[in-house]
Amino acid sequence: MRKHRRWWIILTLACFSLAWSGCSSSEELSSSDAESTQEDGAFTRVDKEESIIPETEEPVEIEVVEDEPAAEPQNVPVQTPAGTPETVEHEVENVAPTQPAAAPKTGAMMWSVQLGAFKNESGAFQLVEELKKKFNQPVYKRYDAVTGYYKVTLGSYQSRDDAAAFKLDVQSNGYPDAFTVQVAR
Numbered sequence: 601m602r603k604h605r606r607w608w609i610i611l612t613l614a615c616f617s618l619a620w621s622g623c624s625s626s627e628e629l630s631s632s633d634a635e636s637t638q639e640d641g642a643f644t645r646v647d648k649e650e651s652i653i654p655e656t657e658e659p660v661e662i663e664v665v666e667d668e669p670a671a672e673p674q675n676v677p678v679q680t681p682a683g684t685p686e687t688v689e690h691e692v693e694n695v696a697p698t699q700p701a702a703a704p705k706t707g708a709m710m711w712s713v714q715l716g717a718f719k720n721e722s723g724a725f726q727l728v729e730e731l732k733k734k735f736n737q738p739v740y741k742r743y744d745a746v747t748g749y750y751k752v753t754l755g756s757y758q759s760r761d762d763a764a765a766f767k768l769d770v771q772s773n774g775y776p777d778a779f780t781v782q783v784a785r
Contacts, residue, residue: 712753712756712757712780713755713766713779714779714781715754715777715778716751717744717747717750721741721743723750725741731754734774735754735773739753740753754778767780
């Protein structure tokens, strides 16, 4: 029993002595070592007080530009008499907003404006109630099993242009992150 205890003590002391004397990687580099390491392409130490971004005396002017939704040309395949498809580009005009569809058809697609996506259903319900008070439009809450989010949309439009026009109205009424989506009815 005493032999095992002696070996244990010797082994423990040897480990401690190696740990205390063998670690030199945490030592700071002298200035000559730092310069040679810099030339080798290795990283050098940067003190927290040292600024790496140059300070300027003049203020920098930043221009904020808001993106306007531009009408995108749509590519539509057209059959030619020879039977080879040909792509024709044409521009889509912005149309004044129309009333949403009265009764949605089952299985059809509609355009709507999405205002939120929530992990918990209570957050989605809160937004639904808020939107019902602010807008005279149908409000939809649906669960997306792919993402795991409850998505809240507002309005039901046949065309993307009508939904885009309504989106601008929604954004001007306090929901700047609103965007158009196409969803099943």
